[in-house]
Amino acid sequence: MSMDHFELVSNYQPTGDQPQAIDKLVNGINSGMKEQILLGVTGSGKTFTMANVIARTNRPTLV
Template sequence: MQFRLVSDNVPKGDQPEAIAQIVQNLNDGVKDQVLLGITGSGKTFTIANVIEKTQLPTLVLAHNKTLAAQLYQEFKTF
């Protein structure tokens, strides 16, 4: 089953460059990467775009239950 991102939003600002760089790094065999951004900068949406482009199994970690619930709510809207 393919992951397909369904959203009216499009990557903007630094997101297109971040998506391209993360995808390129994955294609080059870089396994560990970190995406840093301030609250509300679109990190979850950026990673959803990376998942769609790569179709790789992905584990998203959250350091507490509150953030895990927030991530779940965001991902299920895509």
């Protein structure tokens, strides 16, 4: 089975600090950074943030 891209389907849009975090993580990935850390309290939307990063970078990902 081959997937051409990851499509994030959600009724929600990134809010609060999420858009900035997504931009910074995507820029880091695209500039070749091997390691980055996303810190957030329980319920802050880390998984949703990373799903957006995966969708924008369209790279193979193991979750």
